[in-house]
Amino acid sequence: MENFKIQLFSTSQLGGVLDIGYTAEQSEVVTDLLLLFNAQFDIEKQSIGMDYKHQYTEEFKERLNDFINKYKKILPQIQGLAQKFTKLKPDEWFFTLPPIDLNTKQKYALEKELNQLNGIESEITNSDIESLFSGVMDNYEIVTFDLDKDKKIKIGEGLKNKRVCRFCKLQSPDVSFKKEAHAISEALGNKKLVLNEECDxxxxxxxxxxxxxxxFYHDLVRTMFGIKNKENKTPKMKGRNFEFFKDEDKNLNVAIVSVDESGKSQEPPKSVSFNTDNKIRVQNIYKALCKFALSVMGEEFLDYFSDTIDWIRNENVAERLPKIAMLNSYSFFTERPEVTLFFRNNDNYELPFLVVEFRFTYYMYIFIVPFSSKDKVNFLDESEYQTFLNSFNHIRAKGDFSFVDFSENIERELKYTINFEQRETNKSMQPTAKAAAD
Ligand SMILES: [Zn+2]
Structure with a gap:
């Protein structure tokens, strides 16, 4: 007999499945739990009725405390429940649902209902959302990661002797799993997403x-925003003609090697180009993005990406790759990398099977994971790519995305161009930087 479970759902941090470790037959504790959520018992009809809509009122708080006090000795884990609920605002609405997996459309509908109950008005109207996201919602399941939790999120098999490496498919004792592998590079500030299934x-x-x-490609923004690496240090950049670092007062310093021989003081430059001495291959940017996606996806999807794995781990070169939609904006600024996966949930082969959004500092990348066995076209053709963009309408609607070709596989020196922009409001410099290997 399976344990009795309730799924909690709110627009705040309250979420997840509540499992108190009892089956419905072990009636008293389950009955009390149901009473906590105002369930009505009809003995004649042998039925239980419970509204899924609840409010975090003072009265609910009291009932919750009574329930916890009654059972905390036999169910120590329920003490965390009060803490969980404190994430809600007074009188905030939340839902109790059966413990089923909700798809993206269902979640969206529930969130919409909750926002209405809680009187939250979105700046964009519902019809705006429909027109921007319906192409995505009708065709894709969205997977996100809750990185606000304190704990690490460990992906894949926990036991080292049972682990199979996602990339080479080998297992112990042929390969070892001694190091902690980060699903997204630690140097980008990811301390939480850990991949168990990556061999040393x-x-x-x-x-x-x-x-x-x-x-390397992101060194400049790593320095600018003080992103900590493995050794918990922020990088200091030094190239042939510049130095770039944050000092103890967190001021950003740019030292430029002047080539002016007259010694006159000059106006600060509006735009400076830096040579880093670091060499990169642009195709590796695309490979790294795909590596992050392969690291975080559920293992049930891995079989569809054998060729993608082959490409990223064997120094294979792809002749051409789909363009990547890129946006630089402070509006979604995030210090730690965030990744969202969009898996196609139907057989509409005009759309890519997997699309990924990756955000880091003010960079946003939206890319197709290539070489999936679930794809029948490769999205290299302009018309194929446009069909994909039609579905991801929010990319198209925001005119400031650029579509960048990351196919080149020649090792080149990385250069930065920094544009300095004088802001009238606070007179501070807000630099935007672009990296290019040429
Ligand atoms: Zn391996």
Missing amino acids: LCNEFFDEYVERDFV
Whole structure:
């Protein structure tokens, strides 16, 4: 007999499945739990009725405390329940649902209902949302990661002797799993998403040949925003003609090697180009993004990406890759990397099977994971790519995305161009930086 479970749902942090470890037959505790949520028992009809809509009122808080006090000795884990609920605002509405997996559309509908109950008005109207996101919601399941939790999120098999590496498919004792492998490079500030199923050899290979280039590419923003690496340090950049670092007062310093021989003081430059001495291959940026996606996805999807894995781990070169939609904006600024996966849930082969949104500092990348066995076209053709964009209408609607080709696989020196912009409001400099390998 399965345990009795209730799923909690709110727009705040309250969420997840509540499992008190009892089956419905072990009636008293389950009955009390149901009473906590105002269930009505009809003995004649042998039925239980419970409204799924609840409010975090003072009265509910009292009932919750009574329930916890009554059972905390035999169910120590329920003490955390009061803490969980404190994330709700007074009188905030939340839902109790059966413990089923909700798809993206269902979640969206429930959130909409909750926002209405809680009187939250969105700046964009519902019809705006429908027109921007319906192409995504009708065709994709969205997977996000709750990185606000304090704990690490460990992906894949916990037991080392049972682990199979996602990338080389080997297991112990042929490969070892001694190092903690980060699903997204630690140098990008990811301390939480850990991949159990990455062997030490693959970890080393990706570090050195794939992720390293991605990290170099973002060195400037890592320095600008003080992103901490493995050693908990923020990088200081030094190239042939510049130095770039944050001082103890967190001021950003740019020292430029002047080539002016006259010694006159000059106006600060509006735009400066820096040579880093670091060499990268642009295709590795695309490989690294795909490596992050393969690291966080559920293992049930891995079989569809054998060719993608082959491409990223064997120094294989793809001749051409789909363009990546890129946006630089302070409006979604995030210090730690965030990743969202969009899996197609139907057989509409005009759309890519997996699309990923990756955000880091003011960079947003939206890309197709190539070479999936679930895809019948490769989205290299302009018309194929446009069909994809039609479905991801929010990319198209925001005119400031650029579509960048990351196919090139020639090792080139990385250069930065920084534009300094004088802001009238606070007179501070808010630099935007672009990296390019050319
Ligand atoms: Zn491996």
